[in-house]
Amino acid sequence: MKIATRTGAVAAAAVLSIALAACSASNEDPTPSDTSSETPTEDAMELSGTLNGAGASSQESAMEAWRAGFQSTYADVTVNYDPVGSGGGRTQFLDGATSFAGSDSLMDAEEYELAVARCDGDSGAVHLPMYISPIAVIFNLEGVDSINMDADTIAAIFNGEITSWDDAAIASQNEGVSLPSTAITIVHRADESGTTKNFTDYLAKASSNWGHDASGDWAGAAGESGNGTSALVQIVQDTDGAIGYADASRAGDLGTVALKVGEEYVPFSAEAAAAVVDASPLAEGANGENDLAYELDRTTTASGAYPLVLVSYHILCQQYDDEAERDLVTSFLKYVASAEGQEQAASAAGSSPISAGLSSQITAILDEIAAA
Structure with missing residues (x-):
C-alpha cells in the first residue's frame, strides 16, 4: 500500500x-x-x-x-x-x-x-x-564571539586564500569589530563526513569561488584535521585563530559566523534552519x-533563513x-x-x-x- x-x-x-x-x-x-x-x-x-x-x-x-x-x-x-x-x-x-x-x-x-x-x-x-x-562555522578568536561573513569569504578562507583575521574581506563586513592579525588555521574533518558534505554543498552552491564539488571527503590538504565532530571541535578550541565547522549543538563557547542571506546576516538557530528545509x-x-x-536550497534569500543546515x-x-x-x-x-x-x-x-x-x-x- x-x-x-x-x-x-x-x-x-x-x-x-x-x-x-x-x-x-x-x-x-x-x-x-x-x-x-x-x-x-x-x-x-x-x-x-x-x-x-x-x-x-x-x-x-x-x-x-x-x-x-x-x-x-x-x-x-x-x-x-x-x-x-x-x-x-x-x-x-x-x-x-x-x-x-x-x-x-x-x-x-x-x-x-x-x-x-x-x-x-x-x-x-x-x-x-x-x-x-544548523551547521555552525566555529572559530577561536579571543574577545570575538560573532563575525559576519558572506559565502565567498568563507570559501576563500577554507581555500587558503584568506590567511589572517584582519583581512579586508572580513573587516569590511564587520565594522566596529576589532580583528587581530592572528593567522587563520583551517580545521576540517579527516573522515568521510555528512557534515563535510553539507558544508561543501553550501560552499559549492552559495559561493562563486569554492571550485570543488560537494563531497564528504575534504578536498585539499591545507589546515588541520580530526576524526569526528568531537576531534574537530577540540582542535578549534585548542588553537588560537582556528576556524572549522560542526553541528551547531557542539559549538559551545566558541565564536560563530552569521551568514549573509540576501541583504542581512543571519546567525544560526533551529528556527532559521527549519525555514530552509521548509522551502x-x-x-x-x-x-x-x-x-x-x-x-536543500542553499541559495535562498528568504529573510531569516540559514542555508548552512x-x-x-x-x-x-x-x-x-x-x-x-x-x-x-x-x-x-x-x-x-x-x-x-x-x-x-x-x-x-x-x-x-x-x-x-x-x-x-x-x-x-x-x-x-x-x-x-
Missing part, C-alpha cells in the same frame, strides 16, 4: 518545525497530535534484544537521549550507536553489520543498488529525516514515495529478513520520530523538532516495513 505521494511529502515538509510557526503565520505548525506523541504500543512491550546502528556523529547527543528514553521503557532492549561518521555508518549498514544507519548525506546511486542486495526482497532502503540542525523540495531519484530525502536521516531497509530485527528497528524509530523523542533531541542537542505531520507520515511508513 502506498503511504503518501511525493506531493504529500512536500506538504508535510511545509510544517516541518514547531518553531517555524513563530516565523511565519502562513506556515502554521499544528500541535503534535496524540498519535505522534504516543509511546509504543502494548505489543511492543514484549521487545527484547540488541539493536545496532552507526553513523553521523552530528546525531550523537540526540542519540544518547533517544537511547536513554527508549531503553527506560524497554528494559530488555539494548540500543547501540557508533558515531563513526555518515560514510562509515552507511558502509556498516550496507555490509549488514548494523540494522540502520545515521547519515547527514544521502545515499548515492551505487549505494541505492547495494541496499537492494543488503535488504531482503528488492525494495532496498529509504531515508527518514529525524534530526534537523526545499524532495530530491529527484529517491527510492520511491516513502524515501523522504531532501534537496543539515538534515540527518536514519537509513533503513523497507524489508528485513527477520521479524524481530524489523520490530526493533521500527519501534525505536517510531520513538525517535515521536513528539517525546523530538523534544528530547531538541533539549539535548538544540535541534529543530520535526512537525506532527511529518512524524505521522514517518510512523505510517514504518508501519509498512515488512519482514520476510
Whole structure:
C-alpha cells in the first residue's frame, strides 16, 4: 500500500518545525497530535534484544537521549550507536553489520543498488529525516564571539586564500569589530563526513569561488584535521585563530559566523534552519514515495533563513529478513520520530523538532516495513 505521494511529502515538509510557526503565520505548525506523541504500543512491550546502528556523529547527543528514553521503557532492549561518521555508518549498514544507519548525506546511486542486495526482497532502503540542525562555522578568536561573513569569504578562507583575521574581506563586513592579525588555521574533518558534505554543498552552491564539488571527503590538504565532530571541535578550541565547522549543538563557547542571506546576516538557530528545509523540495531519484530525502536550497534569500543546515536521516531497509530485527528497528524509530523523542533531541542537542505531520507520515511508513 502506498503511504503518501511525493506531493504529500512536500506538504508535510511545509510544517516541518514547531518553531517555524513563530516565523511565519502562513506556515502554521499544528500541535503534535496524540498519535505522534504516543509511546509504543502494548505489543511492543514484549521487545527484547540488541539493536545496532552507526553513523553521523552530528546525531550523537540526540542519540544518547533517544537511547536513554527508549531503553527506560524497554528494559530488555539494548540500543547501540557508533558515531563513526555518515560514510562509515552507511558502509556498516550496507555490509549488514548494523540494522540502520545515521547519515547527514544521502545515499548515492551505487549505494541505492547495494541496499537492494543488503535488504531482503528488492525494495532496498529509504531515508527518514529525524534530526534537523544548523551547521555552525566555529572559530577561536579571543574577545570575538560573532563575525559576519558572506559565502565567498568563507570559501576563500577554507581555500587558503584568506590567511589572517584582519583581512579586508572580513573587516569590511564587520565594522566596529576589532580583528587581530592572528593567522587563520583551517580545521576540517579527516573522515568521510555528512557534515563535510553539507558544508561543501553550501560552499559549492552559495559561493562563486569554492571550485570543488560537494563531497564528504575534504578536498585539499591545507589546515588541520580530526576524526569526528568531537576531534574537530577540540582542535578549534585548542588553537588560537582556528576556524572549522560542526553541528551547531557542539559549538559551545566558541565564536560563530552569521551568514549573509540576501541583504542581512543571519546567525544560526533551529528556527532559521527549519525555514530552509521548509522551502526545499524532495530530491529527484529517491527510492520511491516513502524515501523522504531532501534537496536543500542553499541559495535562498528568504529573510531569516540559514542555508548552512543539515538534515540527518536514519537509513533503513523497507524489508528485513527477520521479524524481530524489523520490530526493533521500527519501534525505536517510531520513538525517535515521536513528539517525546523530538523534544528530547531538541533539549539535548538544540535541534529543530520535526512537525506532527511529518512524524505521522514517518510512523505510517514504518508501519509498512515488512519482514520476510
